Each structure stands twice: as C-alpha cells, then as structure tokens.
Amino acid sequence: MRPTVHDIAERAGVSLATVDRVLNDRPGVRGVTRAKVEAAIVDLGYVRDVAAANLAKSRVYPLVFILPEGDNPFMRGLEDEVRRAGAHSLVERTQLSVVTVPAFDGSALAREIDSAIERAVAGIAAVAVDAPEVLAAIGRAREAGIPFVTLVSDLANSGRDHFIGVDNIAAGRTAGSLMGRFLGQRPGPVAVLAGSMRVRDHGERLEGFLAAMSAMPVSRAILPVLEGQDDPELSFRLIAECLAEVRDLAGIYSLGAGNRGLVRALAAGTGRNLCVIAHEVTDETRAALEGGLVDAVLNQDAGHEVRSAIRVLRAKADGLPVIAAQERIRLEIFIKDNLPSEPGMDDTPGSAGN
Amino acid sequence: MRPTVHDIAERAGVSLATVDRVLNDRPGVRGVTRAKVEAAIVDLGYVRDVAAANLAKSRVYPLVFILPEGDNPFMRGLEDEVRRAGAHSLVERTQLSVVTVPAFDGSALAREIDSAIERAVAGIAAVAVDAPEVLAAIGRAREAGIPFVTLVSDLANSGRDHFIGVDNIAAGRTAGSLMGRFLGQRPGPVAVLAGSMRVRDHGERLEGFLAAMSAMPVSRAILPVLEGQDDPELSFRLIAECLAEVRDLAGIYSLGAGNRGLVRALAAGTGRNLCVIAHEVTDETRAALEGGLVDAVLNQDAGHEVRSAIRVLRAKADGLPVIAAQERIRLEIFIKDNLPSEPGMDDTPGSAGN
DNA sequence: CTGTTAGCGCGTTCAC
DNA sequence: GTGAACGCGCTAACAG
Numbered sequence: 001m002r003p004t005v006h007d008i009a010e011r012a013g014v015s016l017a018t019v020d021r022v023l024n025d026r027p028g029v030r031g032v033t034r035a036k037v038e039a040a041i042v043d044l045g046y047v048r049d050v051a052a053a054n055l056a057k058s059r060v061y062p063l064v065f066i067l068p069e070g071d072n073p074f075m076r077g078l079e080d081e082v083r084r085a086g087a088h089s090l091v092e093r094t095q096l097s098v099v100t101v102p103a104f105d106g107s108a109l110a111r112e113i114d115s116a117i118e119r120a121v122a123g124i125a126a127v128a129v130d131a132p133e134v135l136a137a138i139g140r141a142r143e144a145g146i147p148f149v150t151l152v153s154d155l156a157n158s159g160r161d162h163f164i165g166v167d168n169i170a171a172g173r174t175a176g177s178l179m180g181r182f183l184g185q186r187p188g189p190v191a192v193l194a195g196s197m198r199v200r201d202h203g204e205r206l207e208g209f210l211a212a213m214s215a216m217p218v219s220r221a222i223l224p225v226l227e228g229q230d231d232p233e234l235s236f237r238l239i240a241e242c243l244a245e246v247r248d249l250a251g252i253y254s255l256g257a258g259n260r261g262l263v264r265a266l267a268a269g270t271g272r273n274l275c276v277i278a279h280e281v282t283d284e285t286r287a288a289l290e291g292g293l294v295d296a297v298l299n300q301d302a303g304h305e306v307r308s309a310i311r312v313l314r315a316k317a318d319g320l321p322v323i324a325a326q327e328r329i330r331l332e333i334f335i336k337d338n339l340p341s342e343p344g345m346d347d348t349p350g351s352a353g354n
Numbered sequence: 355m356r357p358t359v360h361d362i363a364e365r366a367g368v369s370l371a372t373v374d375r376v377l378n379d380r381p382g383v384r385g386v387t388r389a390k391v392e393a394a395i396v397d398l399g400y401v402r403d404v405a406a407a408n409l410a411k412s413r414v415y416p417l418v419f420i421l422p423e424g425d426n427p428f429m430r431g432l433e434d435e436v437r438r439a440g441a442h443s444l445v446e447r448t449q450l451s452v453v454t455v456p457a458f459d460g461s462a463l464a465r466e467i468d469s470a471i472e473r474a475v476a477g478i479a480a481v482a483v484d485a486p487e488v489l490a491a492i493g494r495a496r497e498a499g500i501p502f503v504t505l506v507s508d509l510a511n512s513g514r515d516h517f518i519g520v521d522n523i524a525a526g527r528t529a530g531s532l533m534g535r536f537l538g539q540r541p542g543p544v545a546v547l548a549g550s551m552r553v554r555d556h557g558e559r560l561e562g563f564l565a566a567m568s569a570m571p572v573s574r575a576i577l578p579v580l581e582g583q584d585d586p587e588l589s590f591r592l593i594a595e596c597l598a599e600v601r602d603l604a605g606i607y608s609l610g611a612g613n614r615g616l617v618r619a620l621a622a623g624t625g626r627n628l629c630v631i632a633h634e635v636t637d638e639t640r641a642a643l644e645g646g647l648v649d650a651v652l653n654q655d656a657g658h659e660v661r662s663a664i665r666v667l668r669a670k671a672d673g674l675p676v677i678a679a680q681e682r683i684r685l686e687i688f689i690k691d692n693l694p695s696e697p698g699m700d701d702t703p704g705s706a707g708n
Numbered sequence: 709c710t711g712t713t714a715g716c717g718c719g720t721t722c723a724c
Numbered sequence: 725g726t727g728a729a730c731g732c733g734c735t736a737a738c739a740g
Contacts, residue, residue, distance in 0.1 A: 004733055015711040020735060028709055051405040052733035055716050174691040181649075184538035212691065295535075298692075330694055333687040337528035337566065338652075340684055358717055369727040374719065382725060406717035409732050 003044035012040040023048065054093050062095045063313050064116045065151070065306075066109060066126035069100035072230055072257045073282035074302065075127070078152075081306040094310060103230070104199065106131025113137035116146075123147040123313030125164070128155035130200055147316035149309050152300070153201045162312045162322065166300045166331045168201045172208025172255065174331060175277045178296050179209075179251050180216035182275045188250030189221035191242050195230035195256030205255040205279075220250070228258035235261030243269040251275035260284050266293045281334060289336050299332040357398035366394040377402065408447050416449045417667050418470045419505070419660075420463060420480035423454035426584060426611045427636035428656065429481070432506075435660040448664060457584070458553070460485025467491035470500075477501040477667030479518070482509035484554055501670035503663050506654070507555045516666045516676060520654045520685045522555045526562025526609065528685060529631045532650050533563075533605050534570035536629045542604030543575035545596050549584035549610030559609040559633075574604070582612035589615030597623040605629035614638050620647045635688060643690050653686040 009019045014037060021029050022037040029037075040046075065082050067075050079098055086096040099116075101108040109126060110133035116124050117140060124141055128134060128150040138158040141148045147161050154163040179190060192209065194202045206225065213220060226242065228235030235258030243249065243265060251274055254262050259278050266276065266288070276294045278285050288294040308327045315322050362373045368391060375383050376391040383391075394400075419436050421429050433452055440450040453470075455462040463480065464487035470478050471494055478495055482488060482504040492512040495502045501515050508517040533544060546563065548556045560579065567576060580596065582589030589612030597603065597619060605628055608616050613632050620630065620642070630648045632639050642648040662681045669676050 005735095006733080016734085017711060017736085018709090021710090024735085030709065033709085049409075049733055052409050052716090053735070055403075055406050055409060055718090056733075056735040058716050058735090170691055174689065177689055177691050181536050184540075186538075328694060330686075331692040332684075333689070333692060335528065335531055335687070337524055337531045338685040338687060340682060359719095360717085370718085371720085371727055372725085375726090378719085384725065387725080403717055406732090407719070409716095409734095410718040410720080412719090412732050 003046045004049075005046075007044055008037065008040040008046055011044065012036045058093070060093050060095050061122040061314055061317055062097065062119070063123045063125065063310060064121050065096065065098045065309070066112050066116070066124065067098060067100050067151075068103035068127055070103050070230075071232075072103070073260075073284065074257055074280040077280075077282065078302045078306065081302045084303070085306050085310060094314060096310070104129055104196065106133045110134050110137035113141060117141055117144050120144075121146060122317045123149070125149045125151050125309040125313060127152050128158070128160075128200075129153075130155060130198065134158070147313050149312055151305060151309055153199055155200075161316050162327070164305050164309050164312065164327065164329060165201070166329050168204035169208040171279070171298055171331050172205035172210075173212040174208075174333065175205070175253050175255070175296075175298060176209040176212025176216075178333070179253060179275055179277055180213060180218070180220075182295055183218075183220070183250055185218060186250055187220075188248040189223050189246060190251040190253065191223045191239075191246070191249060192225045193235060193239060193252060193254040193256065193258060193262060194225050194227055195258060196227055197225065202256055209253055209255065228256065228261060230257040232258060232261040232264070234258070236265050237261075239265035240268065243272065249274060251277070254278040259288075263288045263293060281339070286339060289334065289339055292336070295335065297334045299334055300329055301332065305329055357400045358403075359400075361398055362391060362394045362400055365398065366390045412447075414447050414449050415476040415668055415671055416451065416473070417477045417479065417664060418475050419450065419452045419663070420466050420470070420478065421452060421454050421505075422457035422481055424457050424584075426457070427613075427638065428611055428634040431634075431636065432656045432660065435656045438657070439660050439664060448668060450664070458483055458550070460487045464488050464491035467495060471495050471498050474498075475500060476671045477503075479503045479505050479663040479667060481506050482512070482514075482554075483507075484509060484552070488512070501667050503666055505659060505663055507553060509554075515670050516681070518659050518663050518666065518681065518683060519555070520683050522558035523562040525633070525652055525685050526559035526564075527566040528562075528687065529559070529607050529609070529650075529652060530563040530566025530570075532687070533607060533629055533631055534567060534572070534574075536649055537572075537574070537604055539572060540604055541574075542602040543577050543600060544605040544607065545577045545593075545600070545603060546579045547589060547593060547606060547608040547610065547612060547616060548579050548581055549612060550581055551579065556610055563607055563609065582610065582615065584611040586612060586615040586618070588612070590619050591615075593619035594622065597626065603628060605631070608632040613642075617642045617647060635693070640693060643688065643693055646690070649689065651688045653688055654683055655686065659683055 005016055005019050009016050014033060018029060018033060019037055022034050067079055082096055082098050099112055101112050106129045109129050113124060114137055124146060135158050138148055138160055142159055149162045149164055150160045152165045194206060197203055210222060213222060226238040228238055239262050263284050277296045278294055279298050281297050281299045285294060285297045289297055312322050312327060359370055359373050363370050368387060372383060372387060373391055376388050421433055436450055436452050453466055455466050460483045463483050467478060468491055478500060489512050492502055492514055496513050503516045503518055504514045506519045551557055564576060567574060580592040582592055593616050617638050631650045632648055633652050635651050635653045639648060639651045643651055666676050666681060
C-alpha cells in the first residue's frame with residue numbers, strides 16, 4: 001500500500017490537519033513543524049490521491065468554451081467533442097458548457113467573455129478573434145483570476161495562459177512540401193483558397209505554404225489568394241471560375257473551411273488532374289479523399305484539443321504546472337490510405353487523457 | 355448536484371445496500387425490489403462515480419507488459435511509455451510492470467505469460483510472437499480469466515481479447531502510395547528492407563506496399579526483399595551493397611526496425627537522390643528526416659498504445675465494454691515539416707487519455 | 709498555531 | 725431478503 005496522510009502524520013508526529021495544511025501550502029504552520037512534515041513526505045515518497053482529494057473537495061469546476069457559430073464543420077466537430085468530454089467530465093468534477101458567437105465578431109466574443117466572468121466560471125477557452133475588445137476582455141478575465149486559453153487560433157499578445165492548437169506556419173509548410181513533392185516536375189500554377197486573411201491562422205498557413213513552395217527545386221507560380229469567407233457558395237464560385245480560366249492549373253491549397261464549395265467545384269470540373277490539399281477531416285473532405293478529388297488533408301484532432309484545454313484550465317485553476325510537451329497538438333497528415341474509418345478516437349485522459 | 359446512491363435509495367424506498375446490489379448486479383434482491391431501484395436509477399439519471407467507487411474498493415489492478423528485449427528503439431520507447439503511465443496509474447489504482455523477453459522467442463514469451471498467470475495479475479499485454487507455445491499460453495491465461503491483449507503485432511486466432519496496434523496492411527499501402535507519388539515519373543526500381551518475414555506485421559506491411567505500388571499509374575520494379583533481422587549491422591551491409599549494385603535505385607522502403615543501419619548506409623552513399631520511407635519515429639529516424647536522408651516516417655504512437663492497453667485491460671477486468679472506435683490506433687505520417695519537436699505527448703486518459 | 713471531527717460517494721462486512 | 729455501520733484517502737469546518 002502506498003503511504004497516506006495518516007502515515008505522514010504519524011511519522012511527523014502531528015495531526016492530519018497539519019499535514020493537510022502543509023500539503024496544500026496553506027498558512028498557519030510553524031517553520032519547524034512544516035519542515036518535519038515535509039521530511040516525512042519525501043521519506044515516505046508520498047503522492048497525493050487526487051481522486052480522493054477531489055471527492056473530499058466536492059468542488060466543481062465550471063469551464064466555458066466559446067466557439068464561433070455557423071456551419072463550419074470543424075467548429076461543430078469541436079463542439080461535439082466538448083459535449084463528449086462533458087459526459088466523462090463529471091467524474092473529474094468538471095462542468096463543461098459551450099456558447100457560440102457569430103464568427104469573426106470581436107465584440108460579440110468580448111461580451112460573452114464578460115458574461116463568463118460575471119458567472120465566475122473556473123476557466124474559459126475561446127477561439128480568438130483578432131480585435132481590441134477581445135484583448136481587453138481577456139485582460140479582465142485574467143484580472144479576475146480566471147484562467148484563459150485560446151483555442152485553434154491564438155492571440156499571443158493577449159496575456160492568455162496558453163494556446164491550444166497547431167503551429168499554423170508549420171502546417172502551411174507541410175502543405176507546401178507535400179504539394180511540391182506530389183507535383184514533381186509537372187508544370188502549372190497553384191491556387192490558394194482561404195477564408196479570410198483577417199484571421200491569424202489563415203495568414204500563418206499561407207506564409208508557411210509560400211515559404212515551402214519557394215524552397216522547392218522547381219519554381220512554380222502561386223496565383224493571388226482567393227478569399228471565400230469560409231462560405232461554401234462563394235468558395236464554389238471562386239474555384240469554379242479559377243478552373244475555367246486557368247487551364248493549366250496544377251494544384252489547389254485550401255487552407256480555410258470552405259471545403260464544401262471546393263469539393264463541389266472539383267466534382268463538376270471532372271477530368272482535371274489536380275493536386276489538392278485541404279485542412280481538417282470532415283465528412284466532405286473525408287469523402288473527397290476517398291473519392292480521389294483531394295490528395296491530402298491536414299488535420300488537428302478536435303478531441304485532443306478539447307481534452308488538452310480542459311487539462312490546462314484545471315491545472316491553472318488549481319495552480320498546478322502545465323507540462324507543455326504533453327499539451328502540444330500534432331499536425332496530422334491524412335491520405336486516402338491512412339484515413340481512420342470512423343470519426344471517434346482517443347482516450348482519455350481520459351484517460352489521463354489520451 | 356448529481357444524484358447519488360442515497361437519492362436512489364430514498365426514491366426507491368430501500369436501503370443503500372440494496373441499491374448497491376442492483377447496481378453491481380449481485381444476487382439477493384427480489385424482482386420487484388430490483389425493478390423499483392432500476393426505475394429510480396433511470397428516473398434520476400444516475401451515473402456511478404467511478405473515482406469514489408475505486409476509492410471504496412481500494413482494489414489495485416496489477417497489469418503486466420511483456421516486451422521484446424534488445425536495442426530496438428521502438429520497443430524501448432514503448433517501455434518508457436509504460437513507466438511514464440505508471441506514474442499516473444497509481445491514481446487509477448493500476449499497478450504496471452514490465453518484463454522483457456528475448457525477441458522472436460516464443461517459448462520465452464510463453465514462460466513469462468505463465469509466470470504472470472501464476473502471480474494472478476489482473477491483465478497481460480504482450481507483443482505476440484507467432485508460435486504454438488504462445489497460442490497455448492494465451493489460452494491458459496484466458497482459462498484463468500485473465501484479460502489478454504496483443505500489442506503492436508497481433509495473433510488473431512489466439513483468442514486474445516483485443517489487439518492494440520495499427521492496421522499494418524494499411525500502413526504498407528500508405529507507404530506505397532507516398533513512395534509512388536513522391537517518385538512520380540522518375541524511373542528506377544525500389545528496394546525493401548524488412549526485419550524478418552517470420553513476423554506478421556512485417557509481412558502485412560509488405561503486402562500492402564506491393565499492392566499500392568502496383569496500383570500506381572507508373573509501373574516500377576520492386577527488388578527482392580532484404581531481411582536485416584532488425585539488426586543495425588546487417589541492415590547496413592545489405593543497404594550498402596544494394597546502393598553499390600543498383601545504380602539507378604529510386605527508393606527504399608524500410609518496414610522494420612533496422613533504421614540505424616539504413617541511415618548509416620544512406621549517409622555514406624552521399625549524392626544519391628533517393629526517396630526513403632521508414633517506420634517509427636526514433637532518434638535516428640527523426641534526425642534522418644530533419645537531415646533530408648529520409649523523406650517520410652510512418653509512426654504508431656507508443657504512448658497511445660500503452661494507454662489504450664491499460665484502458666482495455668481494466669475494462670475487461672471489470673467486465674465493462676470496450677469502445678472499439680475509441681481504441682483505434684492511428685497511423686501517423688511524418689515529414690520534415692510536421693515532426694513534433696519533442697518526444698512526449700498526450701494525456702491521459704488520464705483521464706483520458708487524451 | 710495545532711488537533712478533532714465529520715463528511716465526500718461508494719463498497720462491504722455484519723447483523724436483522 | 726434487507727438494512728445499519730464502518731472505512732477508503734482526503735478536505736474543511738470547527739474547537740482548543
């Protein structure tokens with residue numbers, strides 16, 4: 001049996017309460033006493049039983065996820081993952097809730113953040129929008145002592161506690177490398193479809209993509225960026241036009257969420273042999289990959305991101321350190337052959353998390 | 355507050371003990387009483403607090419991982435992950451231990467399995483070797499009611515409860531697809547370096563690779579398989595010879611663990627422009643990827659596998675169902691640009707495991 | 709400053 | 725068949 005608080009109380013010749021005070025770093029213990037207890041702790045190699053501690057505390061941690069609304073499949077997937085985590089989270093004394101706000105709307109996001117502060121939640125995770133109101137709201141959350149993490153799209157200068165998402169410059173580089181290698185010697189320009197250059201992750205992906213493409217042995221023209229506002233209809237029109245006008249088009253990099261429109265346009269422009277790379281595995285991109293319309297999909301695992309956010313917020317709420325290496329979100333590459341057959345995945349941190 | 359056993363007892367008009375009997379499906383409850391309790395359970399939407407349950411049980415689950423010994427970096431990585439999980443596992447009342455046996459030695463493995471059965475462990479995870487003794491030993495474990503999972507390399511007809519690892523045929527296909535696309539129109543044959551065709555995962559990878567290569571638009575010769583026994587020295591010699599003899603070699607697929615020798619030979623044969631694809635991210639393959647000697651590395655995340663094995667064994671030990679989709683191990687593709695900077699990763703299942 | 713005591717939600721003897 | 729009472733390891737009120 002591993003040592004308990006009783007063992008260290010006995011060994012140090014003090015009571016349980018004193019041990020508890022030392023363990024939780026609370027005031028009201030003399031230096032000498034504290035030292036004795038600490039010695040006993042290391043002697044016995046004591047490790048706190050978190051489950052029992054949480055049980056005793058019976059404290060719940062209300063965490064809020066603020067996500068953009070609309071039919072962006074990736075965001076809806078994120079939302080699903082939060083709900084899924086919610087099922088298991090009761091065990092861990094975490095109470096998850098999701099609120100959605102209009103996409104790209106800084107003041108709406110700021111309002112929702114303030115509302116969460118008002119409700120005195122234990123932590124906030126949000127997909128950041130680059131706007132001064134948001135910066136200010138994050139500042140208020142921090143002032144109120146509420147942990148704040150940015151999700152998917154960062155706002156590094158906001159003072160947020162942590163960013164949870166992929167390195168988008170590296171993502172762009174990866175796309176560029178794959179595009180370059182898949183195309184090889186084949187001539188022709190490449191088109192880029194983005195949502196909007198006003199959001200940071202899209203800008204960063206483009207930056208990485210251009211860098212990787214220009215580092216390729218074969219130099220290749222990149223057409224001016226098409227901004228589809230992550231809207232299926234607009235994206236469809238832009239791609240369809242591009243296909244019609246640029247007869248020798250060699251490839252398309254879709255770095256935003258307008259993939260439904262993209263795929264529709266690709267399906268229409270049959271017979272064209274293009275190299276297409278997109279982001280995020282969704283129903284559309286999965287089908288397109290399987291059908292050969294898309295060659296590779298880069299992905300960030302929404303489940304991992306949600307669980308990581310929960311772990312980080314809880315750690316911050318408890319004043320515990322975060323193991324950065326453990327919370328790094330990987331950029332996954334999928335081609336037709338390694339696509340997982342079903343949506344769901346991972347653990348637990350569920351397990352301890354995944 | 356969510357409902358507890360007390361609430362159920364009150365609502366059903368019975369005592370705690372009766373509720374407990376119903377919850378744990380134990381005898382000694384009349385049909386009517388049972389029905390009342392069950393009604394109360396669904397009415398209140400009760401979900402058992404596993405943490406509290408485990409606390410009360412104070413039962414520990416000793417689990418054993420049996421891994422091949424030797425300097426196979428992937429296996430040593432697996433071992434590290436077990437130890438890492440061991441740190442967090444105390445919380446979950448799981449006691450992990452690792453034993454190593456000579457690689458490819460069926461009778462040694464069988465002996466170790468029997469030893470674990472003797473010690474009455476709560477579950478066994480092992481990298482299977484395809485031998486009749488192993489089959490028999492797994493049968494004895496099952497007879498003793500001890501859950502058994504195969505890790506990395508399967509033995510489907512053994513009656514094991516579960517296999518934890520990647521689909522190796524799909525892994526081979528993925529390698530073939532990438533190889534074909536990276537090479538494009540470029541002529542020249544491709545070499546395959548394996549450990550030994552006597553282990554199933556290697557055979558399966560080869561099968562998938564050949565299938566994908568033959569499905570490519572450009573047909574390409576595949577040289578006879580080189581068997582390096584996962585030995586660095588032998589692998590080095592085989593590859594060096596091959597490089598010397600086949601002047602127009604276009605690519606190499608290394609599907610086993612002889613990567614140290616491979617990389618050494620590649621570094622020596624400088625100036626050759628080859629497409630090289632290997633398995634498992636280790637120090638060697640990581641460096642080779644960064645240095646441009648290797649083009650892509652396929653990987654199975656050892657941390658995920660270990661945590662999955664733990665979850666599955668515990669579930670089986672408790673007679674709980676396993677969510678197959680959640681336990682599927684993904685095949686990861688890494689190129690230079692999406693290589694994670696450091697080894698560590700994920701959660702927990704810790705909770706979840708991620 | 710320190711110790712006592714009563715739970716947290718559940719499982720498990722024992723008696724009835 | 726059923727119920728009351730105790731303990732798992734820890735925290736949080738109280739006293740002292």
